[in-house]
Amino acid sequence: MPLTYEFAAPRRIVFGSGKRRELGKLVADLGDRAFVIVGSRTLMASGEIGELLTLLQTARVDAILLDTISREPLVTDVNRVAGLLKQQGPRAGDVVIAIGGGSAIDLAKAVVAVAAHPESEGIVDFLEGVGRGVAVTRETLPVVAVPTTAGTGSEATRNAVISSYEPTFKKSIRSERLLPKLVVVDPELALSLPPAVTAATGMDAITQLIESAVSRRRAPIPMALALSGLSGAVAALRVAFLDGSNLAARETMAHAALLSGMALANSGLGLAHGVAAALGVHAQVSHGLACAVMLPVAMRFNLTTCETEFAQIGEALSGREWPTRRAAAEAGLSTIEGLLFDLRISRRLRDLGVTEEQIPQLARDSKGNSLSGNPRDVSEGELCELLAAMW
Ligand SMILES: [Fe+2]
Structure with missing residues (x-):
């Protein structure tokens, strides 16, 4: 190529x-x-x-x-x-x-x-x-x-x-x-941001870095930005959440967020952002929180389609090497799951005020620009199943 x-x-x-x-x-x-x-x-x-x-x-x-x-x-x-x-x-x-x-x-x-x-x-x-x-x-x-x-x-x-x-x-x-x-x-x-806003906005940046690295329109510069932004972001977000006045953590997150914008603008996003838009408009879930909830589900769904990229992401997130690509990719996913736990972000849609009856509508309205960047095709039926499983 x-x-x-x-x-x-x-x-x-x-x-x-x-x-x-x-x-x-x-x-x-x-x-x-x-x-x-x-x-x-x-x-x-x-x-x-x-x-x-x-x-x-x-x-x-x-x-x-x-x-x-x-x-x-x-x-x-x-x-x-x-x-x-x-x-x-x-x-x-x-x-x-x-x-x-x-x-x-x-x-x-x-x-x-x-x-x-x-x-x-x-x-x-x-x-x-x-x-x-x-x-x-x-x-x-x-x-x-x-x-x-x-x-x-x-x-x-x-x-x-x-x-x-x-x-x-x-x-x-x-x-x-x-x-x-x-x-x-x-x-x-950002020093005075409350912990919940720090968590949600930080997860938006991390989701953007990950989705732009695996997007269907992924490209070399966004990939480099994503890996640079992800290394250190998980540790910094934990610190900023617990101690908002920690300037070094705020610097790392501000830098990660800036890189995430440069990356997504030149590569596109994916499943988590596609559904986040629908969650925002139908259930008034804030954008960052919607991304946070969707990120592990989107990573699992896409993992085998982009194993090489997810392995690089896993090494950046976990800060170490792994014996196989699959192990590195899985390590990335479990790092994100651990982070959500520490940030006290529920992974259940019902906890965000979503009703079970809204799921078909959410699946229908998730289609759009972000979802079209997702590396693996996802049908409306599959989306319904994914959302039902996390309700
Ligand atoms: Fe976003």
Whole structure:
């Protein structure tokens, strides 16, 4: 087979504890007016946002607080915030800064896309599988991503996941133009995350690293990123869960999450993410928790299809060599099972509020972009069986 691939990533990544204090001059390199989207009210109350606005003003960047979002973004959120942006008369020299988890960063990406296409009727036009298939053909305002949760990797991806409850869906807008132009990862921002959020978001990153390494569209650079991100991530997540103030553990997880975003954006995902989208929209299970629950099931289902890759993953996760590929692959799976136990994450769907009657609907709505990357074909019937067994 000839070696051929493409790889796209954010234009500039600045990583390190305390680096948020350089945001003023970093943003000033991109523009002179910044619209800020904040990912939670807690973050607003923490004083971090006030400091950010001061940093921007000191660097002669006009700063305007656009919105705060405390949930995964809905179609209505995107259209409302895009309306707010349009009222400001976007112009060259504007940037949109998203500081928060994946929700804030996804909202920013979706908003700049809608704002760049005033003729569109809103975000639904752009969403895969539900909209009119409108492409992002114009250059958008640059997005600056400042992740605070060490999980989704959205700071390094070209898609935004948008949900709707009427009708019910969770779909992506996707375009190379939505890749953030600047990413500033400051692991100190995650120091105050509560243990349950640390666990769920960390499991999202680990799931992304594993799924991108075995995806049907797997490629050399994402594989290298995945193995690098996985080594050390399990130990670091355990420490960060037990002692949120451990900066070294927060650094390892922030780095793993960033790599997971770069990996998935260039390889695709699989079964766990396919079902996670359906669990989110039908049972309101948070994305990270849904990934965590699905990960061991997806690994078991795919194990024999990608034994070589799973053996490499097993060695990265367990930190040692094994006599056979199968033993290494199994070691990876049992490391993940042990991690879920330590993070006190239930592996039963009923504990997440899923009813048995929802299973056929979940199986039906799991199909989509992520599932199409799964290395082994999975039918709706097989999905029903897998979900019933974990109910
Ligand atoms: Fe994810």
